[in-house]
Every structure is written in C-alpha cells, then in structure tokens.
Amino acid sequence: MFSKETYIQRRQILKQKVGSGLLLFMGNEDTGMNYRDNVYPFRQESTFLYYFGLDIASLHAVIDIDNDQEIVFGNELTIDDIVWTGPKEALVDKAAKVGVSKVQPLNAIDSFLKGILSKQQTIHYLPPYRGEHYLQLQEWLEIAPSEAGQKASVGLIKAIVSMRSYKSGEEIAEIEKAVNTSVDMHLEFMRTTRPGMTEKGLAGKLQSIAISQGGDISYPVIMTVNGEILHTHARDLAMQDGQMSLCDAGAETAMRYCGDLTRTIPTGKKFTTLQREMYEIVLHAQTSAIEACKPGILFKDVHTLAATKLLEGLKSLGVVKGDPAEAVANDVHTLFFQCGLGHMMGLDVHDMENLGEQYVGYTDDLKKGTTFGWKSLRLGRALEPGFVVTIEPGLYLIPTLIDRWKAENKRSEFVDYNKLEMLRDFTGIRIEDDIVITEDGNRVLGKHLPKEVDEVEAMR
Amino acid sequence: MFSKETYIQRRQILKQKVGSGLLLFMGNEDTGMNYRDNVYPFRQESTFLYYFGLDIASLHAVIDIDNDQEIVFGNELTIDDIVWTGPKEALVDKAAKVGVSKVQPLNAIDSFLKGILSKQQTIHYLPPYRGEHYLQLQEWLEIAPSEAGQKASVGLIKAIVSMRSYKSGEEIAEIEKAVNTSVDMHLEFMRTTRPGMTEKGLAGKLQSIAISQGGDISYPVIMTVNGEILHTHARDLAMQDGQMSLCDAGAETAMRYCGDLTRTIPTGKKFTTLQREMYEIVLHAQTSAIEACKPGILFKDVHTLAATKLLEGLKSLGVVKGDPAEAVANDVHTLFFQCGLGHMMGLDVHDMENLGEQYVGYTDDLKKGTTFGWKSLRLGRALEPGFVVTIEPGLYLIPTLIDRWKAENKRSEFVDYNKLEMLRDFTGIRIEDDIVITEDGNRVLGKHLPKEVDEVEAMR
Structure with missing residues (x-):
C-alpha cells in the first residue's frame, strides 16, 4: 500500500470536489464459486482501494463530508477466527495505516446509514456490479435493485474520474x-x-x-x-x-x-x-x-x-x-x-x-x-x-x-x-x-x- | 458431459422422490471481479450440472412435476454476439444433448414462475449462496433475501442428497x-x-x-x-x-x-x-x-x-x-x-x-x-x-x-x-x-x- 499521506490526501481532494453529502464506498465480498466457503481469489473494489487502500473482504467505508468524518466498517477477528486464520494485524491498526482512525463493526453500517437517510443528507454511491452491492443498497438505502444503477451519483463518478485518470x-x-x-x-x-x-x-x-x-x-x-x-x-x-x-x-x-x-x-x-x-x-x-x-x-x-x-x-x-x-x-x-x-x-x-x-x-x-x-x-x-x-x-x-x-x-x-x-x-x-x-x-x-x-x- | 440418458434418468428419479410441485434450479452467473465484464472463471452451480449438464452462465431450469415438463431458460446468441464470440452450438441443440426439448428465453422465467405462484403450486428451490440467487428469488418468487435461506425446500435437498451421495x-x-x-x-x-x-x-x-x-x-x-x-x-x-x-x-x-x-x-x-x-x-x-x-x-x-x-x-x-x-x-x-x-x-x-x-x-x-x-x-x-x-x-x-x-x-x-x-x-x-x-x-x-x-x- 502507499503511504498514509497518499490516502489522506486523495480523500481530502475528493471531499473538496464533491463538496457536500456522504460518500459511500462499498468494498467487495468474497464470492463462493460452488458454495459459500469455496471462494474465488478475492478482488477488492478498485475505487475502495484507491481511497482506502485496504485489500480485505467485507469492508465498507464512508466519507461524511458534512460532519467531517471518515469511518471504515468491518469486523475484527475473534479469538476463534485466529485459531483458523493465524494471528493477523487488527483492522483498527490497518485502518490507521491509511489514515482512518474510526473503525466500527460491520453491522453498525445499516443503522448509521439509516440515520443519515433520516436527516435527508445526500448519500453518494457508485454503480453496483456485484449481486451483493445491489442487496446492500436495498438493505441500507432502500433502493430497489432495478433502480440502483441509475441512482448512482454522477457527481461522485465525475470527481473520482477526475482523480483516478491522472496517475501519480x-x-x-x-x-x-x-x-x-x-x-x-x-x-x-x-x-x-x-x-x-x-x-x-x-x-x-x-x-x-x-x-x-x-x-x-x-x-x-x-x-x-x-x-x-x-x-x-x-x-x-x-x-x-x-x-x-x-x-x-x-x-x-x-x-x-x-x-x-x-x-x-x-x-x-x-x-x-x-x-x-x-x-x-x-x-x-x-x-x-x-x-x-x-x-x-x-x-x-x-x-x-x-x-x-x-x-x-x-x-x-x-x-x-x-x-x-x-x-x-x-x-x-x-x-x-x-x-x-x-x-x-x-x-x-x-x-x-x-x-x-x-x-x-x-x-x-x-x-x-x-x-x-x-x-x-x-x-x-x-x-x-x-x-x-x-x-x-x-x-x-x-x-x-x-x-x-x-x-x-x-x-x-x-x-x-x-x-x-x-x-x-x-x-x-x-x-x-x-x-x-x-x-x-x-x-x-x-x-x-x-x-x-x-x-x-x-x-x- | 455424460450421455443424454444419464441426465434424463437423474431427473426422472428426482421427480419420483419429490413427488409433486415445481423444482427450480438456478444456474450461476458470470461474476465481475472489479467491473461487470472482467469476470472470474465461470463455475456452474453443481446441482444444476448434475441434473442438466449445461456448463454455461445465465441459465436456469425447472422441472414441473405436476405438469410433467422440463424447461431450460436461457438466451441464444445473436448474430452480433457471434461476431465477438465466434460461432457456437445453439442452446437448443445443447439442451437436446441432455434430453431437454423445451428452451425459452431468459426473460420468460419471471412470468412463468409468477404463473406457477398464482396457481399456488409449490415451488422447491435450493439454498442460495451467491448475491444473484438472492436477487432472483426476490424478483421471481417475491422472497425477501433475509428469508431466502430458510424457505429453501428441505424435501428437494433431501432428495438431491439421496442421489448425489452415491457416485455412479x-x-x-x-x-x-x-x-x-x-x-x-x-x-x-x-x-x-x-x-x-x-x-x-x-x-x-x-x-x-x-x-x-x-x-x-x-x-x-x-x-x-x-x-x-x-x-x-x-x-x-x-x-x-x-x-x-x-x-x-x-x-x-x-x-x-x-x-x-x-x-x-x-x-x-x-x-x-x-x-x-x-x-x-x-x-x-x-x-x-x-x-x-x-x-x-x-x-x-x-x-x-x-x-x-x-x-x-x-x-x-x-x-x-x-x-x-x-x-x-x-x-x-x-x-x-x-x-x-x-x-x-x-x-x-x-x-x-x-x-x-x-x-x-x-x-x-x-x-x-x-x-x-x-x-x-x-x-x-x-x-x-x-x-x-x-x-x-x-x-x-x-x-x-x-x-x-x-x-x-x-x-x-x-x-x-x-x-x-x-x-x-x-x-x-x-x-x-x-x-x-x-x-x-x-x-x-x-x-x-x-x-x-x-x-x-x-x-x-
């Protein structure tokens, strides 16, 4: 991953470009090939990687421009997980390496976003391309799968394109x-x-x-x-x-x-x-x-x-x-x-x-x-x-x-x-x-x- | 693939075991890694393969026991597709090789299943494990993603296990x-x-x-x-x-x-x-x-x-x-x-x-x-x-x-x-x-x- 400063700066520029609202970045999930646990090689969502650098399944992130906060949502490994996966760096420490100090459990994102919705704050998100994205948008933002594509934020898309097009x-x-x-x-x-x-x-x-x-x-x-x-x-x-x-x-x-x-x-x-x-x-x-x-x-x-x-x-x-x-x-x-x-x-x-x-x-x-x-x-x-x-x-x-x-x-x-x-x-x-x-x-x-x-x- | 007779016989035995209702087999879709068209190697749903043998994305099938019919839903290639993919055997010919004579376009499955629902015929399906399965069950059968797992058919599961467990x-x-x-x-x-x-x-x-x-x-x-x-x-x-x-x-x-x-x-x-x-x-x-x-x-x-x-x-x-x-x-x-x-x-x-x-x-x-x-x-x-x-x-x-x-x-x-x-x-x-x-x-x-x-x- 690049330096902490790279990611902080990218997010800073993005905030300025979009100006207001909440930016939602859905990371990718592991996908089962022929059953849930027999997974394809994990591929993180590229825009998520560009702004948050965390190459781990089942993470999501928000940049809340209006309230000036950035949160990564994801679960820490339990001691039972560690028996199976070996010791790993804590998510909170990984997030710190990309300059995000606030980490919340995955199941907190639903009520967090519902709270944003209830305040009628604008939520910007990107066009979905995996089945799980559609399900999440439906669950969290009450957006029907048939409408999820067209309701994606053109403002956010254009801001991201105006950054990712120019390679550092x-x-x-x-x-x-x-x-x-x-x-x-x-x-x-x-x-x-x-x-x-x-x-x-x-x-x-x-x-x-x-x-x-x-x-x-x-x-x-x-x-x-x-x-x-x-x-x-x-x-x-x-x-x-x-x-x-x-x-x-x-x-x-x-x-x-x-x-x-x-x-x-x-x-x-x-x-x-x-x-x-x-x-x-x-x-x-x-x-x-x-x-x-x-x-x-x-x-x-x-x-x-x-x-x-x-x-x-x-x-x-x-x-x-x-x-x-x-x-x-x-x-x-x-x-x-x-x-x-x-x-x-x-x-x-x-x-x-x-x-x-x-x-x-x-x-x-x-x-x-x-x-x-x-x-x-x-x-x-x-x-x-x-x-x-x-x-x-x-x-x-x-x-x-x-x-x-x-x-x-x-x-x-x-x-x-x-x-x-x-x-x-x-x-x-x-x-x-x-x-x-x-x-x-x-x-x-x-x-x-x-x-x-x-x-x-x-x-x- | 095995002989036509193998698949016909497997479906025949399954029909006898389950006895009545409609059996829905959702095939798998291509899954985009980092965007829709950059796909993982396709892996067909195994039970779909076992009964229908067709190793192709975006197919679904039904065995309608009550009305004694089997249908594969899927699209034939258009002439425009053939420019990009080269000539391929028609789906209807492939289906014939596994003993299925009825092929309908993919978009016909929704109204077909809605018709079955309206007649209050029982629809048996298997537990979903891909995002797309949940979306399809919601669209076709009006089953909420949160309930899709528990509403899967135990009768169908047991019948399938009683066949797939014994390898020929x-x-x-x-x-x-x-x-x-x-x-x-x-x-x-x-x-x-x-x-x-x-x-x-x-x-x-x-x-x-x-x-x-x-x-x-x-x-x-x-x-x-x-x-x-x-x-x-x-x-x-x-x-x-x-x-x-x-x-x-x-x-x-x-x-x-x-x-x-x-x-x-x-x-x-x-x-x-x-x-x-x-x-x-x-x-x-x-x-x-x-x-x-x-x-x-x-x-x-x-x-x-x-x-x-x-x-x-x-x-x-x-x-x-x-x-x-x-x-x-x-x-x-x-x-x-x-x-x-x-x-x-x-x-x-x-x-x-x-x-x-x-x-x-x-x-x-x-x-x-x-x-x-x-x-x-x-x-x-x-x-x-x-x-x-x-x-x-x-x-x-x-x-x-x-x-x-x-x-x-x-x-x-x-x-x-x-x-x-x-x-x-x-x-x-x-x-x-x-x-x-x-x-x-x-x-x-x-x-x-x-x-x-x-x-x-x-x-x-």
Missing part, C-alpha cells in the same frame, strides 16, 4: 511493475509456444508467472489460434504449425495495478508470407498510433489514424479500394477492426469501467459513439499527461461478419469482396503496448518486448 | 481423473519445492498443471510452511530449510468433478527427528482410518479412531497423558486436531456443502455436533458403497489455542503443558487421500502418491 509517479511505478511481469509472461509465451501444445496449457503457465510474482492475472488470459474471436477462452485443442497464436495477457501486482499486453506470433518457426504482410500492417498502425499520442490529441483521432493505416495496408494487398481516409469515414475499417484502439488502464485493466465509459473515456461535449465499431471505442477524449492507455490495433477476419457484409454488398466501392475471400480464414492479429502520456508525448511502459517480425521470429 | 461408475471414473491430475500437482510439489522458493510461486505452478489438463483447481491452493493455520493463503515469503511445507491442493476436471489431496514434506531434504516422529503419528492415524472405512461404519467413529491414534502417538512423545480413548472422549484431541477427518467429495470438493452439512453428512437421527472440533466434522453418518470421501487427519500446533488451554489449565489430567512447549512452534502436518467406499471396504482413488517417510524423502 508512484502509481506509474506500480503500473510499470505490472507491465514488467506482463512482459515476462509474454516472453515465456513467445519463447515456448510450440505446435502440439494446447491454448489452455499455455494460459495456465502464464498465469503461474503472474502468481509467482506476488499478484495474479489482471483479466482472463486470451490465448488462441483464432485471434479474430475477440471474446474467446483458451481451449484444449492442439495448436498447429502454420497457424498464428495470439496472446492477450496481463499481470496485476499485489497492489492491484494492471498490465495489458498482446502479441501475435507464428505457432511454428516463421510467419507465412501473407501472415507477415498482415502483421506488418498491424505493426505499422500500432507504432503510428503510439507516435501520435501526446497531450491534447483526441484519442478518437488516434483511433481514426490507426484505422486509416490498417486500410492503407489492406489497400496495398488489393482487398480495400479507394481512398483509405474516405473508407474510414464510411466505417469500412469496422469490417476488419471492430473494436477500439485502446482504453485507460490503472487499478482496473479497463480503468474505471464500472463508473461508465461515457464518464471515463469521453466528456460532456464528446459523446461516445453508438454505431458498430465506434461503440466499442472506450476512450475518445483528449489525452493528458498522466493518462495511462493501451494501444492495441488489430486485423480480425470474422467469417460471420464478412458473409454479412458480402451478402449486402456493403461499401463495395471500398471492398473487393473477391480478393477478401483469400483472407476469409486468415484469423486475426493484435499487437498491444501500454503507454503513459508525458508532458510532450508518451513513453511505452515496461521492459522491451519484441514486436518487429525479425525479432519475433528470432525467438521462435 | 462414470462419476467415479471422472473423480479418479481429477484425483490423478491432483496427484500430478502433488508430484510436482514434492519433487520441486526448495528452500528459497515462495509459497505463491509454487501455488501458481500447481494451478497451471490443473489448467493444462483441461480444468482448473477445485479450491484455492493451500501452500504453506505454517500448516497449523487451517485457513491460510500462499504468501510471498521465502520458504526455509528446516521447515515443513504443507500442500493441500486439488484439480477439477473439465466436467467439474474434484480431487482433494494433502501432503506435508520437509522443505529441505529430510524431516528433522521430531518432524519425522510427528509425521509418522499422522500417517498411522490416516492409514488406520482408511483401513476402517467400509459400509456401515459411522464416519464419526472413524474420526474418533483417527483422533485416538493421534493421541496415542502424542502420548508416546509424552505430551499427552492417561488413556487416549478417554482423552478423546474428553475432546483433548481438539487441542491438536481441530477439524474433521474428512468430507464427501464429488462435483464439489466439500460435496453438496451448500445444501447444508446436517443433510449431507448426518441424518435425522444423527445430529451434527456443536462443540469445538465436532462442529467442524462435516461427515458423521454411516458409510455406504458409492460414497467418495476424503481422509485427512492432521496435527496442528496453534500457539493461540495452546495459550488459551494452558491459561485455563484445561484437561491437565491429559496434557503435559510443559512437554507441550517443545511443540509450540512445530506448525502442522496433514496427510489426505480420497477414497471410494466399495461393497466390502474401500479403494484409494488415483495413482500412487508417496506418503511413507522414506519415499517422501527419496523425492526431495
């Missing part, structure tokens, strides 16, 4: 630690993948690297020879020579900061000619996008730049026709690049996603798109120093989508559907790095992870 | 597969643990073995040099020569059947003399308990036997005095062996634990104990052929507990508190195997996993 030096150091572990995972992937292995076997090996470095994976490992399937899980099938293997994997440090990297490699020794050509297109789009990232530029425009580079490349293969920029203006890129160029990253791999992508990635004046492709771009707003973002363009040949466009002869002035047939079973490529925006540009985070074709093949 | 041949084969993977995990642990490694690093490595064999771990790996802490998590501290390492880890197969094994080894090459003596005591208790397991014997009595063997051993060290059997009758063993000898195992590592330990491990005439030690014995009833149970005695030297007993001079006629001081920092030992009860005795499941001192040390 100590946060960037922690993120870089996560990225370095993620690099280790990818080096293992790039060095050891062989035809005949299974996606699952590799995925498990990478997770063990994340665990061995003190944390865990920051999201389920995507390890696949079908890179075009964006939401996929590793499978038991043997990977084959001639295929490419796409690995999208990142580590989370013990402090819960994230890394998020993707590499695509030949499953065998070398890319095929076509794979190499396509890979170079994605790589050029990725490095061009990284070069463009600096304070002031709209990330939406960097996305457009990357999309244009991808279509330029596909034009050189004869699959795309006409002016690439005009083709992007007509959303032709969404046939090949259906998702966003990147997203904020921090305590969450999609940082603050539970607060709402409109608030995190856009502004009051810049609304998130709603059309295919654009609705998947999580970040559109102007970049600022301290933002940490991913840059992850890709080319994804999705047979279902190709068939749909072809049947409609959609945008046929820009797409040569006959030539496209040669790419129908190509699968997909993505290359992803994590960058921090600096005063005059950006810096790629972490140790070097090969991405040039020659250096990738040299590792195989 | 195909289930035992699948459990044995899980045990074999668990053996592989332990062989890796026993061969590769070295002073200087971290508990976490080892735990991650074992998980990767479980994942590579097509499933995952069946519960969080316990990997510790402090075996006396029963609820512990692996840590970042380096393990040291002279310590023992306890590993309690098991795999779950792709079909979600579990293994659960424990071994305790010297972290260095050899046990110390005291460690070896204590280890032999636990091993003798464990093999004696396994020998005793056969149809008809109360598992409670096997627990007592193991406890007696442990105290006999401690008597030989001079730590315990008097008659060991009398000492056990006075609960003296609970100073050293605070938990139960074992539990049922199947689709859950503590099989059916969410249905209630009284129903699973005891009978109407045999109630679960409520005193320290006995309240942690999950299984007490008479063993029967087809039961799969764990046998896992241990000796746990818990300083907090020793101090408490010593301060009270508790059972001092049986405990030499001066001699006990030499064991105060001994830590703990557990040895665990999984057995199936046969017609005339039992069989230890899985490949051989060394547990004799000599064979353990030979692997180090």
